[in-house]
Amino acid sequence: MKKVRCAIYTRKSSENGLEQEFNSLDAQREACAAYIASQKHEGWVLLDERYDDGGISGGTLERRGLQRLFQDIDAGRIDQIIVYKIDRLTRSLMDFAKLVERLDKANASFVSVTQSFNTATSMGRLTLNMLLSFAQFEREVTSERIRDKMAASKKKGMWMGGQCPLGYAPDGRTLKINTEEAKTVTALFELYSKLGSLIKVTDEAQKIGFRTRAKVNPSESGKYVGGQHLSRSNIHYILTNPIYAGKIRHRSDTYDGLHPAIIDPTLWEKVQQRLMSGAKRQRGRPNVKSPCSKLIGRLFDETGDRLTPSHSMKGSRRYRYYISNRLLRKKSDRANANPGWRLPAKPLEDKISQAILCHLRSNSRKSISDVCNTENAEAYKSALDGLDVAADADAIIGCLSRATIAPGQLRVELNMDGLAELIGTEMCHLPAGHTEQQWDSRFLTFETQFQHRKRGVETKLIFGESQSKTDPAFIQDVALAHHYFEQVKSGKNFDEVASSCNISKRRLMQIIELAFLSPEIVKTILKGQQPSQLTSRYIQRNQFPANWQKQEHKMQELQQLCDTQNQIL
Numbered sequence: 025m026k027k028v029r030c031a032i033y034t035r036k037s038s039e040n041g042l043e044q045e046f047n048s049l050d051a052q053r054e055a056c057a058a059y060i061a062s063q064k065h066e067g068w069v070l071l072d073e074r075y076d077d078g079g080i081s082g083g084t085l086e087r088r089g090l091q092r093l094f095q096d097i098d099a100g101r102i103d104q105i106i107v108y109k110i111d112r113l114t115r116s117l118m119d120f121a122k123l124v125e126r127l128d129k130a131n132a133s134f135v136s137v138t139q140s141f142n143t144a145t146s147m148g149r150l151t152l153n154m155l156l157s158f159a160q161f162e163r164e165v166t167s168e169r170i171r172d173k174m175a176a177s178k179k180k181g182m183w184m185g186g187q188c189p190l191g192y193a194p195d196g197r198t199l200k201i202n203t204e205e206a207k208t209v210t211a212l213f214e215l216y217s218k219l220g221s222l223i224k225v226t227d228e229a230q231k232i233g234f235r236t237r238a239k240v241n242p243s244e245s246g247k248y249v250g251g252q253h254l255s256r257s258n259i260h261y262i263l264t265n266p267i268y269a270g271k272i273r274h275r276s277d278t279y280d281g282l283h284p285a286i287i288d289p290t291l292w293e294k295v296q297q298r299l300m301s302g303a304k305r306q307r308g309r310p311n312v313k314s315p316c317s318k319l320i321g322r323l324f325d326e327t328g329d330r331l332t333p334s335h336s337m338k339g340s341r342r343y344r345y346y347i348s349n350r351l352l353r354k355k356s357d358r359a360n361a362n363p364g365w366r367l368p369a370k371p372l373e374d375k376i377s378q379a380i381l382c383h384l385r386s387n388s389r390k391s392i393s394d395v396c397n398t399e400n401a402e403a404y405k406s407a408l409d410g411l412d413v414a415a416d417a418d419a420i421i422g423c424l425s426r427a428t429i430a431p432g433q434l435r436v437e438l439n440m441d442g443l444a445e446l447i448g449t450e451m452c453h454l455p456a457g458h459t460e461q462q463w464d465s466r467f468l469t470f471e472t473q474f475q476h477r478k479r480g481v482e483t484k485l486i487f488g489e490s491q492s493k494t495d496p497a498f499i500q501d502v503a504l505a506h507h508y509f510e511q512v513k514s515g516k517n518f519d520e521v522a523s524s525c526n527i528s529k530r531r532l533m534q535i536i537e538l539a540f541l542s543p544e545i546v547k548t549i550l551k552g553q554q555p556s557q558l559t560s561r562y563i564q565r566n567q568f569p570a571n572w573q574k575q576e577h578k579m580q581e582l583q584q585l586c587d588t589q590n591q592i593l
Contacts, residue, residue: 025066025067027067028063028066028067028069028103028104029069029071029102029103029104030060030068030069030071030103030104030106031071031075031093031096031105031106032053032057032070032075032106032107033075033089033105033112033113034048034049034052034075034077034112035049035052035076035077035078035080035087035089035090036077036079037081038079039078039079042078042079047078049078052107052108052112056106056108057070059106059135059137060106071101071102073096074089075090075093077090081115081163082111082112082114082115082116082159083115083160083163083167084119085114085119085122094123094126097126097127097130097132098130100130104133104135105127105132105134105135106134106135106137107135107136107137109136109137109138109139110136110152110156110159111155111162113134114156115156115159115160115162115163116160116163120156139155175274177197178272178273178274178279179274179279180279180282181280182198182281183197183199183272183283189265189267189268190208190209190236190262191205191206191208191209191286192206192267192283192286197282198281198282199267199281201284201286205237206286208234209262209286209287210287211232211234212225212229212262212263213263213268213287213291213292213295215228215229216259216263216295216298217291217294217295217298220298222259225259226255226256229253229259230253233253234253235251235252235253235254236253236254236258237250237251238250238251263295263299264296264299266278266292267281268286269288269292269293270283270284270285271289317344317346317369318417318418318421319346319369319372319373319376319424320333322424322425322426322427323346323429324427324428325364325428325429325430326428326430326431329348329349329350329364330349331347331348331349331365331429332346332347332349333345333346333347333369334347335369343368344368344370345367346365346367346369346372347364347365347366347367348364348365349364350364351366367429374417375474376427376434376436377416377417377421379434379436379472380421380424380438381411383470384443423438423439424436424438424439424442425437425438425439425442425468433471433473433474434471434473434474435469435470435471436469436471437468437469438468439468440468443468494550494551495549495552495554495559497560498549498560499549501535501538501560502538502539502546502560504535504538505537505538505539506539508521508525508532508536508539509536509539518532534564535564537568541575542572543572544572545576545579554579555582558582
């Protein structure tokens with residue numbers, strides 16, 4: 025007779041009663057064990073391992089006991105799951121379908137002790153689906169009822185449980201003041217009113233010795249948790265919690281609470297106003313002015329869409345960008361829109377400043393001499409020679425009237441007022457026989473070529489006619505590839521080569537592919553004349569052909585893409 029290894033799974037949604045010596049989980053296990061004993065003639069054997077989840081809803085599969093159960097099923101240690109009711113396993117019809125699929129893969133099944141039906145028949149499967157549908161319906165109705173009860177109770181000012189805030193102690197459906205802890209809360213509000221900075225308040229609180237509440241950890245008998253120095257997030261939570269002003273918060277609304285206030289509501293409101301005004305500055309960097317976006321209102325893309333300043337934070341560093349305005353709309357509003365631009369702000373501002381200064385110095389000296397007095401020509405030259413992109417970027421950008429960015433090309437339009445201010449002269453007079461529009465087209469408008477190269481998370485902007493530049497990282501990878509390949513040809517296997525070169529085998533396999541590039545492509549790489557898109561990472565991530573002729577054809581395709589779009593992503 026084949027032995028059927030059975031595991032009992034039990035679950036209870038709430039923690040009420042779990043502290044009892046014989047609780048609901050024990051009752052479920054006892055009933056399941058009796059059922060297994062009744063099937064002894066079929067070869068059923070109860071495993072000793074317990075799979076219990078107490079105080080966890082059936083609406084989720086993220087349960088420790090259930091995850092251990094299915095790990096053992098996948099390992100082939102369990103043939104049958106025994107549950108008291110189907111809803112103990114899950115209350116979600118979708119989750120149940122996933123569980124059944126996983127059981128089928130492991131050649132395992134489940135049995136409900138109190139709900140007897142055969143899932144091998146169509147009627148049995150219909151019955152099962154109906155039971156699960158009602159179980160899910162019951163869970164959703166219960167959730168709605170609890171949410172409505174919570175909302176109604178909080179509108180009446182009741183405290184509905186959870187972690188009791190510092191300064192209070194539970195008192196039925198309300199709170200009472202804990203005198204000693206309330207002194208800490210009051211001191212924090214007074215410190216912030218005096219110092220006006222969370223960082224300073226945190227430092228002062230640590231000097232005084234303010235700590236979080238220490239309490240016994242219920243999961244580890246006798247061990248205490250808490251009692252740590254108040255962090256900045258702890259203090260911010262206290263200062264923004266309306267419960268200290270005698271209010272109860274429910275989502276975005278606040279109601280008058282039944283509990284006494286520790287902080288005067290007027291003082292609490294003043295603290296909130298000060299916190300909001302302080303939040304407009306960068307956190308952790310008070311009195312540091314945020315870098316402005318110099319091109320705001322002047323930068324457009326080829327569709328006429330304005331590029332809007334944006335930024336992201338990584339730790340304490342702030343990364344600025346210019347983003348096409350259509351990318352900030354909802355996805356449904358831009359589904360059919362052209363793809364937009366997302367350009368790093370500082371490199372773009374520096375490159376545009378450099379392009380303007382280069383244009384003024386090299387291409388426009390004759391034009392400016394036509395419209396300036398002769399005695400001012402030398403002063404103009406000296407003024408331009410003394411400018412520096414890093415130090416005078418604001419003044420140079422001040423000449424900009426409009427910049428239009430398109431794939432591979434940037435069109436710059438300057439204005440007379442900004443130019444006159446830049447070179448420190450009076451407004452230039454138009455030469456005889458020239459209209460302002462003619463002069464504008466000759467001198468105030470110019471175009472420059474550029475490339476937008478993205479490698480990993482790094483984005484580079486390359487301006488100018490000559491784009492050829494050697495790629496040291498690419499050249500080094502090609503050299504390493506030939507070095508590794510020579511060792512393989514000498515008789516070593518990949519593991520031995522990786523070990524001797526102190527790299528991983530995976531990295532070795534990635535780089536060694538570069539040893540099979542055609543000699544023409546290698547020469548192009550050494551001269552720095554390869555398409556900007558052709559990099560070591562591009563070859564590793566794309567299916568690059570092994571045939572040399574096909575490789576060179578692929579490189580020509582990339583070069584044509586660069587020539588037509590002049591934008592490498």
